Amino acid sequence: MTFINYVAREINCKIVYYGPGLGGKTTNLKYVYDITNPENKGKLISLATETERTLFFDFLPLDLGQIRGFSTRFHLYTVPGQVFYDASRKLILKGADGIVFVADSQEERLDANLESVSNLHQNLKEQGFDLARMPYVLQLNKRDLPNAMPADQLKKLLLVKGEPVFEAVATKGTGVLDTLKAIARQVLIELRKSA
């Protein structure tokens, strides 16, 4: 749900990073946090277990700058990827303006990726949303690992609607910002359509 405050001249949008457990959603946010100037970011909140697995969500507010005199603020969230945290995923998806699917490129995680895409469809549908009509970007993460599947093969299996795809190594920051820019761009274009 985009919130536009015409008095304060602010646009606030919510972006959710979705995907299977240990796929690199939190790593994406940590990288964005690390490289962003202090004046353009808020606190990175991680509600995680003792072993740093996401329990509820991570949250990072980002100020991307001004567009026609409006400050553009993006609230980045991750969901917990582990299968049994589905109730939490549904809560975090509420009001999302755009979704980044962070896929784990490793061959043995293919089923987990497919299950997570299916879960995303289902959870959006329950809230009356259709992924085909939402800003959506696919990120193929962990491209540096020796057991990574060929990108073309993964795309064939995971593409939902011809969305932009980015190959990434989130631990090194590769592809992280390109992914973020692509989803932010789509959200702003969608917002323009509603004007």
Added chain:
Amino acid sequence: MGFSQIALGESDYHRINSVLRAMQQELDSELVLLIHRSGQQIATDGPAQNLDLTSLSSLAAASLAATDGLAQIVGEKEFSVLFHQGRRRSIHISSLDGQFCLVLLFGERVSPGLVRWKVKKASGGLTQLLQEHQGRAATATDAKSSLAKDSACLLFTDDDIEKLFGK
């Protein structure tokens, strides 16, 4: 449905703020914060605005959402109020109209029971105001309406968007 938004124009912004201000003064609270259930901060009033309101909004909405999940598991429609009592400060979070939450921060001098009673009393006016705003937004197709005029500012070009990303 693919995209939803709340657009707050000048008159609604001031009306909502004046209700929050009255509530803040009556309850002598440190902070009154109106947020959307998605975690977005809508409006605020009170002396404690130096706190990290963005994080507070996100966490308060998540807490209330998690509590809703708990309610459903035990067969309740919702638990409409959440209360966190600290040694010096307490937080009262209540659901408004299913779409919004009201967060109040208050010190040890104010009794939780009084807060609960007064919030309940004051919430009706705020809920009505939000419903009126939502109703107007849903029908703001007339180009002469203030919301339609405001939204013309959002007709940014592809260049505007690219400049944002430094290209």
